[in-house]
Amino acid sequence: MRTRPRSRALTLAAALLATAGLAATGVSAAAAPGRAEAHGPSAPRQVEAWTSGAKGQTGATTERLSAAPVSPGAPQGGTTVRVDPHVKYQTMTGFGASITDSSAQVLYGIPKDRRDTVMKNLFDPATGDGTSFLRQPIGASDFVKGPDYSLDDVPAGQTDYGMKHFSVAHDEKQILPLLRQAKRLDPELKIVGTPWSPPAWMKTGGSMIDGKLIDSPAVYRAYAAYLVDFVKAYAAHGVPVDYLTVQNEPQALNRNNYPGSDMSFEQEAKVVDALGPALKKAGLRTKILGYDHNWSEHPNDIKAHEAVGEDPEVDYPYDLLASDAAKWLDGTAYHCYAGDASAMTALRASFPGKDIYETECEGGTITTGLDSVNNWAKTVVYWNIALDENHNPHQGGCGTCNGTVTVDSKTGAVTYNSQYYALGHFARFVRPGAVHIGASATRSDATDSPVQTSAFVNTDGSTAVVAHNTSTTAAEPVTVVAGGRGFTATLAAGATATYSWR
CATH class of the missing domain: 3.20.20.80 (Glycosidases)
Known part of the structure; x- marks a missing residue:
């Protein structure tokens, strides 16, 4: 898996990547600084999360990729993005x-x-x-x-x-x-x-x-x-x-x-x-x-x-x-x-x-x-x-x-x-040869989800999910579920996030 983007003066000025364990859905986790880890016989996968484009209270947009927090957990309302690597589309x-x-x-x-x-x-x-x-x-x-x-x-x-x-x-x-x-x-x-x-x-x-x-x-x-x-x-x-x-x-x-x-x-x-x-x-x-x-x-x-x-x-x-x-x-x-x-x-x-x-x-x-x-x-x-x-x-x-x-x-x-x-x-996260795979976004209250999403599996086995909150006025809770495991995050109004894990 390639090295992910690090801080740099001219462009991102971002902090080191925030990571979280991709724990089995519904399993509790003990948090450590900058990381959430699941306990149990199966080692958790770590999720890298980067976000940009959030709308502030003044209407201004944050135009840089920044590390974003995610946590293990089951759906808590909002939108659930379900990733299905068995559904395969084009090779990028x-x-x-x-x-x-x-x-x-x-x-x-x-x-x-x-x-x-x-x-x-x-x-x-x-x-x-x-x-x-x-x-x-x-x-x-x-x-x-x-x-x-x-x-x-x-x-x-x-x-x-x-x-x-x-x-x-x-x-x-x-x-x-x-x-x-x-x-x-x-x-x-x-x-x-x-x-x-x-x-x-x-x-x-x-x-x-x-x-x-x-x-x-x-x-x-x-x-x-x-x-x-x-x-x-x-x-x-x-x-x-x-x-x-x-x-x-x-x-x-x-x-x-x-x-x-x-x-x-x-x-x-x-x-x-x-x-x-x-x-x-x-x-x-x-x-x-x-x-x-x-x-x-x-x-x-x-x-x-x-x-x-x-x-x-x-x-x-x-x-x-x-x-x-x-x-x-x-x-x-x-x-x-x-x-x-x-x-x-x-x-x-x-x-x-x-x-x-x-x-x-x-x-x-x-x-x-x-x-x-x-x-x-x-x-x-x-x-x-x-x-x-x-x-x-x-x-x-x-x-x-x-x-x-x-x-x-x-x-x-x-x-x-x-x-x-x-x-x-x-x-940054979807490299040549990656396969576009199935991903659906559904809301817990059965209304149309504001989240637009795509998912990919890279040739090194890593998965990347790009999610965009089309709402410019309201943040959206998001749970990403893949292979029986899941993590949660909040996608700010107008923001885009890329979640990546092995």
């Missing part, structure tokens, strides 16, 4: 965010020793958040300072089907060094690469902003070669790419100030049909994920397609998985900005052999994470891992997005945001 891949151009720039704007501390707090699984999954833009996204760019830019009117001008030199300055550092801190880290646009010379209109991929077999082959070269180049720089998607938010039209492409499911299927064999021929094990857009099509995107006489393709992920290209797809990637997380469960019911991933959720909360996990997502991914206090740098797109951490552009001071702690409740 990881939890994380994205080191965008903007994130890299603000992190490189602070001294190396401070940057190293931030990286440890973000990625170290023993002393930090243990971020275990990153979604990396291939070329420019909206979060970049300066002009749009791809990894194969040529003058207007020219083409480069042979990829002679392909280069990741832009990423070598800041992004790749940070990715290598993250990988050193957490060797289990996985990466998905995502383009916001193909190179401009592959598109109608000749621009990375808006337009479509040219409908030509030669262009599909070239785009596949472009993505394969990205994977090969990153691997050569010490950064393996585990997954690819072929287009960020393919249903979005009218990207008038940052890179984007409208890509129908028919076109995406053609790209995947070219990419799958190209990856195989190159001897690469990188998996392909389809779609990479919202749980349901955004109403604005539907209107935009209808306005130009196009089918909105509201069943895009279903149509893609029903196509011949599905044989090359490992699963489907989703974003959280429209629709409901239950869409992922519905898709999996129709295609049970294909996995589900949540790959972008700016402003994501612990609720977003729990909703995603409870609907088969193998990953929970927020967005920028770092931005400045003005939500910058960015070029078009979202002007109010927050980073997992904020780096003050004037002082270099680092603030760890609510997203950091939401991420920590999962990533």
